[in-house]
Amino acid sequence: MIGRLNHVAIAVRDLESACAVYRDTLGARLSPAVPQPEHGVTTVFIELPNTKIELLAPLGADSPIARFLERNADGGIHHICYEVDDILAARDRLVEKGARVLGSGEPKIGAHGKPVLFLHPKDFCGTLVELEQA
Ligand SMILES: CC[C@H](C(=O)O)C(=O)SCCNC(=O)CCNC(=O)[C@H](O)C(C)(C)COP(=O)(O)OP(=O)(O)OC[C@H]1O[C@@H](n2cnc3c(N)ncnc32)[C@H](O)[C@@H]1OP(=O)(O)O
Numbered sequence: 825m826i827g828r829l830n831h832v833a834i835a836v837r838d839l840e841s842a843c844a845v846y847r848d849t850l851g852a853r854l855s856p857a858v859p860q861p862e863h864g865v866t867t868v869f870i871e872l873p874n875t876k877i878e879l880l881a882p883l884g885a886d887s888p889i890a891r892f893l894e895r896n897a898d899g900g901i902h903h904i905c906y907e908v909d910d911i912l913a914a915r916d917r918l919v920e921k922g923a924r925v926l927g928s929g930e931p932k933i934g935a936h937g938k939p940v941l942f943l944h945p946k947d948f949c950g951t952l953v954e955l956e957q958a
């Protein structure tokens with residue numbers, strides 16, 4: 825079912841200082857910051873040779889990462905995103921296996937213009953999993 829690792833997401837309180845660390849200290853190339861109001865975050869992507877890093881900052885009053893940042897004052901790894909060939913088939917199989925799909929259960933369009941879904945961290949080794957249509 826799961827395929828390529830599309831990205832590893834890091835939640836940060838202060839996007840500009842996180843960008844400075846990746847750009848100036850780690851020498852990374854960053855995408856522009858893109859507000860994603862329907863997801864309650866602003867994202868910056870860092871292209872690596874074999875995957876991407878997604879820097880996430882909270883956007884709006886009820887950002888889904890707000891509580892995560894209350895628990896993790898310095899930020900931290902927030903989720904991993906795997907690609908799947910058919911996100912609806914993957915969802916249906918996961919639900920059959922008893923996994924919890926977050927939100928309405930219907931995919932939303934994610935940062936790459938592709939449908940994405942999130943799976944409950946308690947069902948996947950304490951790790952928030954995002955699926956993105958390949
Ligand atoms: C623009 C889209 C972009 C893309 O790549 O395309 C994105 O990635 S958008 C990313 C932001 N959106 C989301 O994360 C949506 C899915 N997330 C959620 O719905 C929430 O974050 C949720 C439900 C996973 C957690 O929300 P919250 O922290 O407010 O809930 P709780 O405090 O009740 O937490 C429940 C339980 O889960 C543990 N938890 C929470 N977040 C994580 C995490 N990131 N990794 C691991 N575990 C997590 C939390 O500690 C609680 O555990 P407990 O033992 O009960 O304390």
Ligand SMILES: [Co+2]
Nearest residue numbers: 833878905954
């Ligand atoms: Co993501």
